[in-house]
Amino acid sequence: MPSRPHPAFDVYAQNCPTRMVLNRIGDKWALLILDCLRDGSARFSVIRRKIGGISQKVLSQVLKNLERDGLVLRTVHATVPVAVEYSLTSLGETLTQAVASLTHWAEQHMEEVQEAQLRYDGKRIDG
Secondary structure (H helix, E strand, C coil): CCCCCCCCCCCCCCCCCHHHHHHHHCCHHHHHHHHHHHHCCEEHHHHHHHCCCCCHHHHHHHHHHHHHCCCEEEEEECCCCCEEEEEECHHHHCCHHHHHHHHHHHHHHHHHHHHHHHHHHHHHHHC
16 A cells, blocks of 8 residues: 555545545536646636537536636736637646547557446346
8 A cells, every 4th residue: 555645634534634535626517628738738618619518607607617726827907809718737647648548548449448347237137
């Protein structure tokens, strides 16, 4: 078992604030947004087009939460119309390898997961 890097926080403790952070970065939309920003800054509309199925409301809320947690930076450019870009902060960049590993693991192993689901469902129907 790996050593704990910060003794004041314990992810296994019920009231530890790390649980909130894990909940946030464990959200599928947050993972996809962070992965989307891995290659550089992007405008809201670009992120929304890239991430199929995300609503404007959900994207806006998740970006605000990620900004609040210090993972995403929102930059407003004084142009007409106003342009807003989102990028990873240095803290957010520390997550990019883990996030990419999770999101792309799903792509690489989806067939195996689907096969396992079919086997499991077959056993439940038969047994």
